[in-house]
Amino acid sequence: MVIENSLGMRMVRVPAGEFLMGSDEPLEVLTQAFPRYERRRLVALSDEAPVHRVGITRAFYLGQHEVTVGQFRQFVQASGYVPESVADGTGGYGYNATYDPATTQRGDAFEGRDPRYSWKNPGFAQGDTHPVLNVTWNDAMALAAWLSAQEGVRYRLPTEAEWEYACRAGSRTRYAGSDDPQSLLATANTFDTDASVFWPRWQDQALSGHDGHAFTAPVGSYRPNAFGLYDMLGNAWEWTADWYGDSAYTQSSLNDPKGPADGNVRVRRGGSWHTWALYARCAYRNWNTPQTRYTLVGIRLLREVK
Ligand SMILES: [Ca+2]
Numbered sequence: 001m002v003i004e005n006s007l008g009m010r011m012v013r014v015p016a017g018e019f020l021m022g023s024d025e026p027l028e029v030l031t032q033a034f035p036r037y038e039r040r041r042l043v044a045l046s047d048e049a050p051v052h053r054v055g056i057t058r059a060f061y062l063g064q065h066e067v068t069v070g071q072f073r074q075f076v077q078a079s080g081y082v083p084e085s086v087a088d089g090t091g092g093y094g095y096n097a098t099y100d101p102a103t104t105q106r107g108d109a110f111e112g113r114d115p116r117y118s119w120k121n122p123g124f125a126q127g128d129t130h131p132v133l134n135v136t137w138n139d140a141m142a143l144a145a146w147l148s149a150q151e152g153v154r155y156r157l158p159t160e161a162e163w164e165y166a167c168r169a170g171s172r173t174r175y176a177g178s179d180d181p182q183s184l185l186a187t188a189n190t191f192d193t194d195a196s197v198f199w200p201r202w203q204d205q206a207l208s209g210h211d212g213h214a215f216t217a218p219v220g221s222y223r224p225n226a227f228g229l230y231d232m233l234g235n236a237w238e239w240t241a242d243w244y245g246d247s248a249y250t251q252s253s254l255n256d257p258k259g260p261a262d263g264n265v266r267v268r269r270g271g272s273w274h275t276w277a278l279y280a281r282c283a284y285r286n287w288n289t290p291q292t293r294y295t296l297v298g299i300r301l302l303r304e305v306k
């Protein structure tokens with residue numbers, strides 16, 4: 001069942017259920033599957049273990065798509081909310097063709113922070129149906145709070161467990177329905193041959209083939225998963241509600257886990273248009289501070305079922 005909210009976001013009803021969360025693939029298996037990656041990158045995935053059974057006891061609605069630029073603009077205009085990158089004056093990150101990561105201290109793939117960049121401008125063209133980027137965790141919370149007040153139903157970010165449950169949609173594979181990194185070309189916008197043209201330094205990590213988009217894609221450009229959700233992998237990383245803890249899974253509650261009680265960084269999931277296949281797996285966990293705004297990170301909202 002799909003409903004549409006006051007900002008035109010379509011929300012898919014995800015049933016309650018249970019699933020195996022995380023990944024514990026042995027190093028030898030990962031090395032075979034991802035031969036071009038340095039060993040340290042494969043070793044670092046240990047926070048995805050142990051694989052553990054999680055119950056999701058309540059059905060919920062999840063955004064069928066990432067929040068789009070157009071929807072975020074409607075929110076900003078209707079609410080008067082000033083996104084953090086604008087409010088604090090430091091801006092966001094952006095793509096600049098003349099910027100060279102190799103000659104900068106941070107070695108970052110993008111230029112920033114710079115007031116020139118914000119949710120309105122990640123340095124490349126985005127239409128209203130592209131996923132909004134350069135939005136902070138706090139911005140996501142503000143959007144959820146405003147929508148909740150407007151509609152009288154609770155919106156929030158999904159927990160890490162809800163997110164992975166929705167991403168897997170019944171599958172146990174690395175990607176929804178396949179273990180093959182190359183399968184992403186048909187199901188997700190990630191770091192493909194077209195994207196690697198702009199970052200030749202990382203071309204070894206690009207998928208060999210074309211997914212049709214070097215930067216962001218309009219949401220819903222690829223096949224949905226078994227729950228009918230689009231772009232859970234790729235396009236924009238998605239903030240979750242949880243604090244990050246590298247040993248969170250060893251202390252996870254059986255039902256509806258909410259992650260560590262406190263922390264410094266919030267979990268984001270799913271990878272982006274600029275993300276290598278290793279990091280666009282359903283189980284992969286990454287994180288940033290709640291104030292982080294970046295050219296790769298966006299929002300997908302959950303709406304509770306009354
Ligand atoms: Ca791509």
Ligand SMILES: [Ca+2]
Binds near residue numbers: 233238
């Ligand atoms: Ca995504």
